[in-house]
Amino acid sequence: MKLFRLVILSLCIGYCYANLVMAFDLPVTKQLEHWLAGQMDKQQIPWKLFSGVIGAAIIPFICAYMYARTHKWLVTMLSIIIAVHCIGNRHKTLWDYQGIVAFFEPLTANTINLTTAIYLLLIxxxxxxxxxxxxRIDSAVN
Structure with a gap:
């Protein structure tokens, strides 16, 4: 029963993370392209560059840490796999088993650019x- 609850928690967190990442998908990619082209001021980088994906991970993974302290790494890894599957299937049905392959498909193309590689790795x-x-913060406080 405990494993079932961990899987359900991972499904919820992964799906939430995937939807938040997809909501911020285009703005973050465009900001990264402008920064790599030298069109953004250096002071704008920390706030504007990855704010979407960084912000998207905060709430779901704090929930993972709070609700599954003993299995936090298992829940985190399952959530990331589920999120990658959901993001890969954004234009297909959710249960299509090729979602993870579709997520990494831009990396196998001959025209891979740095923006795509950084964005996929950031997710x-x-x-x-x-x-x-x-x-670390929790161990320093306690």
Whole structure:
């Protein structure tokens, strides 16, 4: 029963994270392209560049940390896999098993650009970094 609750929590958090990331998808990608082209001021980088994806991870993964402290890394990894699957299936049906493959499809193209690579890695790596930061803050306080 405990494993079932962890899977349901991971499904909810992953789906929430995927929808939040898809809501911020275009603005973050455009900001990254402008920054790489040198059209953004250096002082605008920390706030405007990754605010969408960074903000999208805060609430779902704080919930993962609060509700599954003993299994926080399992819930985080399952949530990321579910989010990658949902983002990969944004133009298809949700239950299509090719979602993870479709998510990484831009990386296999011959015309990969730095914007796409950074954005895809940010979706996967940022929740892990954020969970590690929360764990360090919690261990420093307690």
């Amino acid at each position: 996967i790596v940022w929740p892990l970094i954020f969970m590690g930061l929360i764990q």
